[in-house]
Structure formats: structure tokens, C-alpha cells
Amino acid sequence: MWNALKCDFCGDCLVECRYAGFDQDKAVQEMKLLAEGKEADILGLCITCVACTDTCPTGADPSNLIFQMQEKIGTAPLVVNTKPVCEALAKGLEGRGAPVEIIPGDIDQPVLSFDSFEYKQFPEGTLDSRLFKGLTKVRGPEYMSLTGCVHMGGESLIRKYAGKVIDKLAELGKDIVYLHNEGYALAKVKTAELGISVPFKFRHLYEYLLDYLKTHRGEITPLNKKVAYQANCASRWLPEQEAWLDEIFSLIKVERPLRQYDKLNALCCGGPIMGANRNLAIEIQENNIKDALDCGAEAMITMCPICDAVLRRPTSKMGLPKIFITDLCRMALGEIPWPDKLTH
Ligand code: SF4
Numbered sequence: 001m002w003n004a005l006k007c008d009f010c011g012d013c014l015v016e017c018r019y020a021g022f023d024q025d026k027a028v029q030e031m032k033l034l035a036e037g038k039e040a041d042i043l044g045l046c047i048t049c050v051a052c053t054d055t056c057p058t059g060a061d062p063s064n065l066i067f068q069m070q071e072k073i074g075t076a077p078l079v080v081n082t083k084p085v086c087e088a089l090a091k092g093l094e095g096r097g098a099p100v101e102i103i104p105g106d107i108d109q110p111v112l113s114f115d116s117f118e119y120k121q122f123p124e125g126t127l128d129s130r131l132f133k134g135l136t137k138v139r140g141p142e143y144m145s146l147t148g149c150v151h152m153g154g155e156s157l158i159r160k161y162a163g164k165v166i167d168k169l170a171e172l173g174k175d176i177v178y179l180h181n182e183g184y185a186l187a188k189v190k191t192a193e194l195g196i197s198v199p200f201k202f203r204h205l206y207e208y209l210l211d212y213l214k215t216h217r218g219e220i221t222p223l224n225k226k227v228a229y230q231a232n233c234a235s236r237w238l239p240e241q242e243a244w245l246d247e248i249f250s251l252i253k254v255e256r257p258l259r260q261y262d263k264l265n266a267l268c269c270g271g272p273i274m275g276a277n278r279n280l281a282i283e284i285q286e287n288n289i290k291d292a293l294d295c296g297a298e299a300m301i302t303m304c305p306i307c308d309a310v311l312r313r314p315t316s317k318m319g320l321p322k323i324f325i326t327d328l329c330r331m332a333l334g335e336i337p338w339p340d341k342l343t344h
């Protein structure tokens with residue numbers, strides 16, 4: 001959450017923003033305008049990648065200020081383009097959308113939350129995978145992670161509905177495993193910022209996968225592959241997930257090649273701006289995939305269904321298999337084969 005007291009108006013966040021093209025003076029001027037609640041050029045240029053929050057040395061959370069202002073001003077193409085989606089999400093969060101879907105599991109097993117994503121937005125076989133055997137599966141608009149609303153001018157939805165979403169999950173009376181890290185970011189980061197307590201235990205998908213792989217260590221067949229990682233934007237709020245992923249890769253013998261667009265320098269998948277600025281989205285995607293190929297990656301790993309969907313066509317076109325992180329683990333466990341041929 002934006003904290004003006006932590007900002008010294010150095011401008012570094014917007015100088016480093018690869019989509020703004022600002023020098024230091026312009027960046028400082030823009031941050032001052034935003035902090036005063038005034039319109040600024042960055043509102044139209046920002047693609048909501050959250051990288052500047054990662055860049056800020058003081059923890060002031062500049063992207064949150066930008067998202068608040070994008071919503072307040074309301075004229076950024078990205079916001080205008082996604083307004084109907086945001087309105088539909090709010091309706092769903094009020095309980096006026098599609099009904100909750102629950103697939104019951106074993107009484108002593110946790111719940112796997114798909115947030116508001118459709119089950120079919122995850123790879124075929126996810127629901128039946130041995131990875132999630134016995135877990136109760138839930139999805140529905142009222143379980144929405146909310147953190148993704150910042151991509152559509154809906155930053156206030158986080159503050160308005162965070163408590164409601166947590167209460168809805170608490171009604172299930174079980175521990176929660178978040179299949180998508182936006183849900184985990186809501187439970188771990190955003191609730192803490194908002195002073196909301198979470199009355200259940202919860203785990204990030206990577207923590208769960210790591211535990212599963214360690215428990216089934218003897219059933220792992222080393223993949224011995226090099227894969228590039230496409231971190232989604234919520235990863236910026238969750239630095240701890242890097243170590244979990246590295247350990248997963250180590251267990252299944254996957255190497256994450258050093259490449260330009262990784263970690264702090266990771267690129268957005270292009271999803272948030274696909275409707276508002278398609279050419280820029282395609283340019284970002286092509287640069288990202290080329291970088292992965294240049295570093296010898298044999299596949300690109302995604303962990304968000306939006307990243308996965310928007311990268312399907314360009315990865316296929318450029319000859320780089322794209323694999324969802326759960327499928328990568330299923331491959332190591334012999335449940336599905338490595339994609340020798342591109343079938344996306
Ligand atoms: S938000 Fe952080 S990086 Fe940006 S101007 Fe303020 S202190 Fe500097």
C-alpha cells in the first residue's frame with residue numbers, strides 16, 4: 001500500500017520503469033503530481049506490471065499509488081478498456097454472479113482454491129492429478145483474489161472486498177492452498193496492510209508442491225531440462241516464492257538459465273495491455289521469448305492462467321514449449337510426458 005511517508009521523491013521507480021522512458025527530473029515531477037492527487041503522464045503509460053514497487057528502495061509502494069490514481073482519474077486506456085470486466089467482478093464479489101463450485105475432497109485434506117478462475121483455465125488433468133488427490137476444490141466469483149483488479153482500474157476493490165473474500169474462504173473451515181499466487185498475496189500481504197486477520201492456515205502453491213515432491217522424492221524422474229520462468233506480476237509482492245521455486249527445480253533437476261528478463265528485471269506477460277495496446281503487448285512477449293530461447297531454454301514455465309493463455313500463441317509461434325508449473329511437476333512424477341512436439 002502506498003506510504004507517502006516512506007517516499008523521498010528520488011524518482012528511481014519511474015526512471016527504471018521500462019514503459020515510461022522518463023529521465024530523473026520528469027520522474028520526480030510525476031511522483032510529486034501523483035502524491036498530490038493530480039493527473040500525470042505515467043497513468044496512461046503504466047501497464048501495471050508492479051515492477052516499480054520492487055525497485056523502490058524505501059518500500060513506499062509506488063505502483064499502488066499509480067493504481068489508485070489510475071482508478072481515480074479513469075482515463076488510462078487500460079482502465080477504460082477493462083471497465084466492464086471490473087464492474088462484472090464487483091457484481092460477482094457481491095454474490096450476484098455465477099455460483100460457487102465445490103468439488104468435495106477428503107475430510108482431513110485442505111482446500112485447493114482456484115479463486116475466481118474457471119477450472120478449465122488450468123491445464124487439462126489438473127483436477128484429477130495425483131498432486132491434488134483428496135483436496136477439496138473450490139472456485140467462484142466470491143473467492144476472487146482481488147489483487148489482479150489493479151490491472152483494470154479496480155484497486156479499491158481490494159480494500160472494499162478483502163475481508164469478505166477471506167470470510168468466504170473461512171466458512172469452508174479448512175486450511176487453504178492457493179493455486180494462484182494472487183490469492184496468496186491477498187491473504188499474506190494485502191490483509192496485513194489492511195489490518196484484516198486471516199482465521200485459517202494457508203499455503204502458496206509452491207510450498208505445497210515442494211512438500212509433495214519431498215514426500216514423493218523416490219518417485220521423481222529427473223527432467224534434466226533448462227526452463228525459463230515467467231513470473232507473474234503478483235510475484236513482485238512475494239519475494240519468498242523464489243526460494244521455493246528454486247528448491248522445486250532442484251528436486252526435479254530443472255535448471256533456470258540466467259537470462260536478461262528474470263527476477264527484478266522480469267517482463268510482464270502482456271496480458272493487462274492486450275486490449276489497450278496490442279502492439280506493445282506483442283513486442284514485450286516477443287522480446288521475452290527470444291531472451292528465453294537465446295539462453296538455451298527448452299521451455300517456458302508459467303504459474304498464472306492469464307500469463308499461460310496470452311503466451312500460448314507467441315511461444316508456439318516462436319517454437320518454445322510453454323508448461324504450467326503444476327504440469328512440470330506432473331512430468332517429473334511421470335504423470336504426463338515432456339512436450340516433444342508443440343501442441344499448443
Ligand atoms: S516511490 Fe520509492 S523509488 Fe519512487 S520516488 Fe518514492 S522513494 Fe523513490
Ligand code: SF4
Pocket residue numbers: 014016017018019020042045046047048049050051052053063066
Ligand atoms: S507498474 Fe510497471 S509499468 Fe507501471 S509504472 Fe510501475 S514499473 Fe512502470
